[in-house]
Amino acid sequence: MATEDNPYDAVIVGGGACGLMCAIQAGLRGKQTLVLERNDHPGAKIRISGGGRCNYTNLNTGIDNFVSVDPSFASHALSSWTVKDTVGFFEHQGIVGKEKTLGQLFPISNNAKDVVSVLTRLMQRYGQRLQTGSNALSVDKRMDGLFEVTYESSGVRHRMITPKVVFASGGLPVAKLGASDFAIRIARRFGLEIVPTAPALVPLTITGKDAEWFAALSGNSVFCRVSNERIHFEENILFTHWGVSGPAILQISSYWRPGESIVLNLLPTHSLEQLIQTERAAGGRRLVGQLLGDFYSRRLVEALGRFLPIQTKIASLGKADAKRIADTIHHFVVKPAGDKGYDKAEVMRGGIATRELAQTTLEAKKVPGLYFGGECVDMTGWLGGYNFQWAWASGYVIAQAI
Incomplete structure (x- = not known):
């Protein structure tokens, strides 16, 4: 009292x-x-x-x-x-x-x-x-x-x-x-x-040989399925000059631990292999980059050219090529170097x-x-x-x- x-x-x-x-x-x-x-x-x-x-x-x-x-x-x-x-x-x-x-x-x-x-x-x-x-x-x-x-x-x-x-x-x-x-x-x-x-609900940083690739995409946002061995989230990610952010990244950050990788499914609502098959059935005259341009910005498509044959006609792709392209898009592995710390975190874990x-x-x-x-x-x-x-x-x- x-x-x-x-x-x-x-x-x-x-x-x-x-x-x-x-x-x-x-x-x-x-x-x-x-x-x-x-x-x-x-x-x-x-x-x-x-x-x-x-x-x-x-x-x-x-x-x-x-x-x-x-x-x-x-x-x-x-x-x-x-x-x-x-x-x-x-x-x-x-x-x-x-x-x-x-x-x-x-x-x-x-x-x-x-x-x-x-x-x-x-x-x-x-x-x-x-x-x-x-x-x-x-x-x-x-x-x-x-x-x-x-x-x-x-x-x-x-x-x-x-x-x-x-x-x-x-x-x-x-x-x-x-x-x-x-x-x-x-x-x-x-x-x-x-x-x-x-820090939790926090952007993740990328350093080393991949840093320049992510930085070049700064400002690009894409809907993704982001996952690790414990959980997954489907929301937008945002490329930044120091790594990745956006709702899906903030969510996964609460479950991420230093040294671990995360997986980005850059096209969670479609099967890229199926899309390629459909394109081939229609003649396959478009380039791989043109197909990807249906879903991504020009800058992201060009950046994906580091990993994919974006200048190749779809009709020229073999099954192994189609699978490799699909695996890259649906299973894009990222290994963050760290996070942006408490000053950029939404909350504390x-x-x-x-x-x-x-x-x-x-x-x-x-x-x-x-x-x-x-x-x-x-x-x-x-x-x-x-x-x-x-x-x-x-x-x-x-x-x-x-």
Whole structure:
């Protein structure tokens, strides 16, 4: 219970999606929280997500859309606060969703600031305190079971005594938005296991002898099936001057590990061998490059000439030639050198191990009163609104316990 000496039922570190939702839901239960946000404005990551449009949930959300040592850990939170709950919550506040592709839901206004405005307005309505420009420095547990939170605001250090602390401070991507490893450091200090962290939903780099080939294609986008031994995605890829990006690459990056190759099926909706046979039956007068030009830009066709006989007439191809061309297009092997790092990553992979947390409350089993939600937990969603749904859901679940 909050007291005069301890005026808040909980201190929430981080004023992003998870932290703001947690404070709002706690307010609905009559609780008082203090949200410490190190930026001058809350919801920095919400504001830039989806190119400033905010893909705030995904209609197809399920545990299979998450990367974790134990994806099923998310099942309680995702069933306690469902996609339907998210949609209804924002609709009630005037934000109507518009589905783009693959279940991705954006505000019909296409303005991420509208989402932040809803959250801050509800914070005020339910009497929750949001303190921006406040950088949490340390969290210690006292002998009496309460927590002492030290934070800095306007160059002055403050101490807050509170019975519960919620970490909703995100992960490491995009340091300029205030990202840090603070939650990870505090969890480690309290003896919690950390699943190794890495950038996720991140572009991949190409170096060495193939770098020039990819760089020459910079700006070209093509629909692909991108796969490794564990999973595949069918969406666009984008060639860049340093490697590959685009939705399909960002998706596979969460499952990629250094040293591994990925396979690009550059024509997943057709059989190139069948197309060649059809062309031959019609006389085969066109060149291989002309056939490929039905599907790719001129620049990509010319670049594929490094591997394929694009100036050869289709009628001149033997079965072995046709198979080699098809294998190249449908099984184009790429070995990334690395990724573009946290500053270009959408999210962080890894984090506080789920087995350290109670599934129904997200409270640290070893440290009663300490909670972790959102990105700092080992629960990484796919591209397309899944991470926001986890943020809303984990914030809601924690709010029911504080």
